[in-house]
Amino acid sequence: MARIEKLIIVGAGLIGGSFSLALKKAGAVGEVVGVGRRPETLQRAQQLGVIDAAGGYDRATFSGASLVLIATPVGQMQPVMRAMAPLLDKTTVVTDGGSTKQDVVKLARAELAAHLPRVVPGHPIAGTEHSGPEAAFPELYRGRRTVLTPLPESLPESVALVRAAWETCGARVTELPAADHDAALAAVSHLPHLLAFALVDELGLRPNGEQMFSFSGGGFRDFTRIASSHPEMWRDIALANQAALSSELRRYRDKLAVLQGLLDAGDGTAMQDMFERARVARARWLPSLQPPVQPAGK
Amino acid sequence: MARIEKLIIVGAGLIGGSFSLALKKAGAVGEVVGVGRRPETLQRAQQLGVIDAAGGYDRATFSGASLVLIATPVGQMQPVMRAMAPLLDKTTVVTDGGSTKQDVVKLARAELAAHLPRVVPGHPIAGTEHSGPEAAFPELYRGRRTVLTPLPESLPESVALVRAAWETCGARVTELPAADHDAALAAVSHLPHLLAFALVDELGLRPNGEQMFSFSGGGFRDFTRIASSHPEMWRDIALANQAALSSELRRYRDKLAVLQGLLDAGDGTAMQDMFERARVARARWLPSLQPPVQPAGK
Numbered sequence: 366m367a368r369i370e371k372l373i374i375v376g377a378g379l380i381g382g383s384f385s386l387a388l389k390k391a392g393a394v395g396e397v398v399g400v401g402r403r404p405e406t407l408q409r410a411q412q413l414g415v416i417d418a419a420g421g422y423d424r425a426t427f428s429g430a431s432l433v434l435i436a437t438p439v440g441q442m443q444p445v446m447r448a449m450a451p452l453l454d455k456t457t458v459v460t461d462g463g464s465t466k467q468d469v470v471k472l473a474r475a476e477l478a479a480h481l482p483r484v485v486p487g488h489p490i491a492g493t494e495h496s497g498p499e500a501a502f503p504e505l506y507r508g509r510r511t512v513l514t515p516l517p518e519s520l521p522e523s524v525a526l527v528r529a530a531w532e533t534c535g536a537r538v539t540e541l542p543a544a545d546h547d548a549a550l551a552a553v554s555h556l557p558h559l560l561a562f563a564l565v566d567e568l569g570l571r572p573n574g575e576q577m578f579s580f581s582g583g584g585f586r587d588f589t590r591i592a593s594s595h596p597e598m599w600r601d602i603a604l605a606n607q608a609a610l611s612s613e614l615r616r617y618r619d620k621l622a623v624l625q626g627l628l629d630a631g632d633g634t635a636m637q638d639m640f641e642r643a644r645v646a647r648a649r650w651l652p653s654l655q656p657p658v659q660p661a662g663k
Numbered sequence: 664m665a666r667i668e669k670l671i672i673v674g675a676g677l678i679g680g681s682f683s684l685a686l687k688k689a690g691a692v693g694e695v696v697g698v699g700r701r702p703e704t705l706q707r708a709q710q711l712g713v714i715d716a717a718g719g720y721d722r723a724t725f726s727g728a729s730l731v732l733i734a735t736p737v738g739q740m741q742p743v744m745r746a747m748a749p750l751l752d753k754t755t756v757v758t759d760g761g762s763t764k765q766d767v768v769k770l771a772r773a774e775l776a777a778h779l780p781r782v783v784p785g786h787p788i789a790g791t792e793h794s795g796p797e798a799a800f801p802e803l804y805r806g807r808r809t810v811l812t813p814l815p816e817s818l819p820e821s822v823a824l825v826r827a828a829w830e831t832c833g834a835r836v837t838e839l840p841a842a843d844h845d846a847a848l849a850a851v852s853h854l855p856h857l858l859a860f861a862l863v864d865e866l867g868l869r870p871n872g873e874q875m876f877s878f879s880g881g882g883f884r885d886f887t888r889i890a891s892s893h894p895e896m897w898r899d900i901a902l903a904n905q906a907a908l909s910s911e912l913r914r915y916r917d918k919l920a921v922l923q924g925l926l927d928a929g930d931g932t933a934m935q936d937m938f939e940r941a942r943v944a945r946a947r948w949l950p951s952l953q954p955p956v957q958p959a960g961k
Contacts, residue, residue, distance in 0.1 A: 490880040552866055553879035557886040559922060560858060562941040567918045568850055569944030578948040580808065581851035582788040587885040588855045593945050596938035600931045607926060614923050618916065620865045624857060625912050628905060633898045640894035643860040646867030647891050650876040
């Protein structure tokens with residue numbers, strides 16, 4: 366790929382920071398400037414070498430940027446886009462790392478209307494339950510999928526730049542309509558997060574919750590790992606993908622109602638059939654489920 | 664602990680096999696004899712060094728045994744107990760590895776009535792999603808909790824032997840009434856397994872299931888790991904702990920109904936509060952959630 370001479374990371378946390386570190390490691394980027402709400406976060410990111418400098422919403426920061434990655438929670442993207450819109454060079458490509466895409470497309474149409482040929486929404490399907498610049502590491506995206514949901518207006522060269530950057534991070538890049546992305550992610554990501562949060566909260570609110578947790582094993586720890594995810598980010602995702610997620614939650618609740626019926630009727634055969642189908646389905650898909658990449662010591 | 668000169672493992676799979684391997688590694692056991700439904704499983708277990716010999720329900724196998732571990736799915740325990748009852752030496756201690764305890768206590772009272780002073784039901788809270796003798800490894804129980812639910816009749820020396828054996832395997836041993844064990848495990852183990860099976864089956868049955876799975880990430884993989892567990896074993900657990908599990912499933916469905924209300928109302932604040940409580944609760948309990956032990960290459 367062509368070297369990215371100047372990269373702006375808005376939100377120098379796990380997602381933005383790991384993107385920066387991967388491109389740095391590949392020698393594919395010149396200067397990386399971080400922009401964000403909290404000066405202390407940018408300072409830490411700079412100390413950790415995640416960004417080279419801290420910038421702001423001003424001409425000096427955005428001038429000459431090849432690429433801007435908006436890596437904030439989706440709920441912060443509107444003011445971010447609004448603030449950067451008048452500062453963007455005509456050739457600066459803008460992408461994002463948001464976990465929902467129809468809402469980002471809508472925001473971009475509203476806030477970056479004059480810049481749409483250079484806008485390429487994206488979603489790297491990777492993460493850990495940790496957040497902040499300390500959590501960033503260059504291997505986060507290796508072997509993981511990144512979905513791009515280009516607009517009809519997006520120039521092929523804009524898409525090519527964003528694709529090349531993610532591929533340099535080691536990601537496998539897929540292009541998909543934003544609505545298809547959101548429907549799939551509601552089922553395999555957003556719903557499981559809600560289910561894990563709900564279970565831990567349900568048990569945590571009980572008087573004997575602490576004792577119950579003390580009898581949990583590895584299954585519970587893995588099942589609830591995503592309940593340690595960033596609450597604000599997941600609130601934003603839930604609201605941003607509300608319709609698809611609501612539909613998935615309803616279908617899952619219907620499924621649980623069926624399971625409750627089987628359990629209460631003592632229908633072991635039907636329960637075993639369900640468990641067996643699930644086990645077989647997971648075994649079939651397991652090769653496509655990437656092994657976890659974790660930074661050393663995490 | 665006193666060396667166990669002769670150990671009988673009924674069911675030479677992950678649980679029984681790992682118990683055997685741990686005691687062998689510690690030099691705490693003499694001969695290990697495997698008993699089970701399938702001759703080919705016992706043959707593999709013997710080839711792998713998990714057991715020293717294959718036995719059957721006969722005097723030669725059970726004569727002189729210090730300890731019998733019944734490590735079959737709970738649903739097979741009645742015929743197992745019935746078959747061994749007339750073969751047991753008066754001093755042979757019998758324990759088990761079943762994930763539910765009130766039902767095992769009930770079975771033992773029915774099938775091993777003359778032997779109750781030597782019966783000590785137990786549950787090692789450890790496992791992987793793999794099964795069979797190939798899955799066994801000596802470190803499975805290291806740092807994990809094993810719950811013993813002794814009967815009023817159980818002799819202190821019987822309890823002491825079983826406790827010492829598990830401690831030799833590296834487990835932390837707790838004694839608990841069987842009903843308390845079953846209530847806690849319904850919440851932190853049995854319910855999560857049902858939830859994971861249900862989610863994978865729900866998505867797996869859809870025409871576009873395969874595509875959806877291809878967009879899943881590490882969160883989904885971990886959340887659904889327990890959906891690869893042994894279907895027959897989990898059918899037995901669900902039936903054995905039906906009342907407690909049914910109550911937990913109902914409470915969880917009530918919780919999801921509340922969450923659906925918040926989502927559909929777009930109540931981001933209340934959702935974020937729930938997510939935050941869950942994250943804090945999990946962080947508080949995380950130190951007690953043991954890190955996963957996995958055999959090399961698994």
